[in-house]
Amino acid sequence: TFAFYGLAGVGVNSATDGYVPLGVGAEVMLADNFSLKAEYQYQWDMDTSSEDAHVAKIGFNWHF
Numbered sequence: 001t002f003a004f005y006g007l008a009g010v011g012v013n014s015a016t017d018g019y020v021p022l023g024v025g026a027e028v029m030l031a032d033n034f035s036l037k038a039e040y041q042y043q044w045d046m047d048t049s050s051e052d053a054h055v056a057k058i059g060f061n062w063h064f
Contacts, residue, residue, distance in 0.1 A: 001029040007041070018046040023055075033063045 007023045025039035037060065043053040 003027045007039075011043075016047075019053075020044045020046060021055075027061070035061045035063065037061060 004026050005024070007021065007025065009021055011019050011021055013019055021041045021043050023039060023041035025037060027035050027037040029035045037058070039057045041053075041055040041057070043055060045051045045053075
């Protein structure tokens with residue numbers, strides 16, 4: 001099984017700084033209870049300092 005997904009939201013990285021994460025990802029089942037995933041996020045900083053970030057993540061999920 002293979003899944004593609006998109007994400008969007010609003011986050012806070014300190015008491016006053018907010019950001020908007022936008023991204024895409026994919027997940028593939030390797031066994032009945034184990035999957036591998038990869039995700040990319042662009043984090044748009046809502047503050048005037050404009051500290052935008054690119055974040056790449058890889059990981060696994062254990063389904064129980």
